[in-house]
Amino acid sequence: MASLGERLTAASETFLVDRLETIVRDARPFHPEGHYLYPADERGNHLQGYFLIEPVAANPDFVEWIAEDVVSWAEEKGIEFDVLFAPAHPAVKILAQEIADAAGRRVAYWEYLPSGRFGERLVEGRVAAGSKALVFNGVSHTGRCVGQRLPEFVERLGATSVAAAVFVKGSAPKVAETEQRLGDRFYSAVRAEVPVFAPEGCPLCARMGPPVPWTALLGREPA
Numbered sequence: 001m002a003s004l005g006e007r008l009t010a011a012s013e014t015f016l017v018d019r020l021e022t023i024v025r026d027a028r029p030f031h032p033e034g035h036y037l038y039p040a041d042e043r044g045n046h047l048q049g050y051f052l053i054e055p056v057a058a059n060p061d062f063v064e065w066i067a068e069d070v071v072s073w074a075e076e077k078g079i080e081f082d083v084l085f086a087p088a089h090p091a092v093k094i095l096a097q098e099i100a101d102a103a104g105r106r107v108a109y110w111e112y113l114p115s116g117r118f119g120e121r122l123v124e125g126r127v128a129a130g131s132k133a134l135v136f137n138g139v140s141h142t143g144r145c146v147g148q149r150l151p152e153f154v155e156r157l158g159a160t161s162v163a164a165a166v167f168v169k170g171s172a173p174k175v176a177e178t179e180q181r182l183g184d185r186f187y188s189a190v191r192a193e194v195p196v197f198a199p200e201g202c203p204l205c206a207r208m209g210p211p212v213p214w215t216a217l218l219g220r221e222p223a
Contacts (some may be wrong), residue, residue, distance in 0.1 A: 006032045007049065007193040011169065011204035014076075015069040015189045030192065031217060034081040035204040038141065039116035044049055044140060046202040048195040050214050051168045053138030057091035066189065067098040070165050073136065073187045074103065079163045079205050081105060082131040087112040087145070088123050092138045094165065108133075110153050113185065116214065118149055122157065129158030140166045141194050143174030146186075163187070172196040 002010040002017045004024050010017050024030065029052045032216065036050040056062050074081070081103075088095040088109035099106035108127045111119025127133060135150035151161035165187035169175050171194060180184055204211070 004190065005030070008187070009191045012069055012073070012187070012189040013041055014036050014072055015065070019065050020190060023059075023065075024190075025158045027059060027062065029053065029055050035202075035208040035211045036214045036217075038214040039113075040061045040215045041115045041117070042199075044116070044199070044211075044213075046128075046197040046199055046204060046211045047141055047214075048197075048204060049192065050217060051091075051139050051141070051170075051190075051192050051194070052217055053095070053167065054091045054218060056167065057094040063095055063098045063166055065096055067221050069189060069202045070136075070187060071102045073165070074163070077163075077184050079134065079185060080132060081134040081140035081162055083108050083125070083127055083128075083133050083159070084136055084137040085110065085127060085133040085159075085161075086152060087118055087150070092136070095138055095214065096136055105134075110150065114215070117144075120155070122153075127154065127157040127159050131159045132162045133159050135161050135164045137166050139168040139170075139192075140175065141170035141192070142172045142196050143170065143176070143178050147174050147178035147181075150199065170196065 015207045032049045036047045037044045084100040089112045108125030111123045133154045137145045146164035154161045163185040168190045169188040
């Protein structure tokens, strides 16, 4: 895998490395040094580094490149799906819509809260009982969103989660578990080495103080 800079490596075999390097260089989405709280509430994890999807999704060229590679992966691996299922995070919706349009599939969105947590309901689109869903998120630092939560929501709606895709995957144990379980049915373009700690056992707190809510990187306070 090609290095994209500090703690970032290319994970997709087909995404052109020079395009990934352009995204990392121009969008400057990765904050490798820091102690961040995600989700931004008292139960959030502590992360050593954070990858923001917002500046990536703000560039139409980057969005097109990502959609192109996700669709190429799905076609190459023979992944058949009826609906792309994603959280209603504003930046993720930009990426998800582009992917769905490129693939000629429907898109549906699950409730997303400003802290970074998911809600409890479908807020847009339709997931038919018996349908097949590709779960998608922009970034999965912990692996829990595409490895557990989104598939659970899909199954709650009577559909089946057949594969997962993210632009960036982290390095937490749940990511490795999802990789092992799904194999080549788990897509990511970039791997970010981002250690994740539970609040009660975080080694960063002693030397760096309390974590900064990830929302501070967007210039806003946690909701």
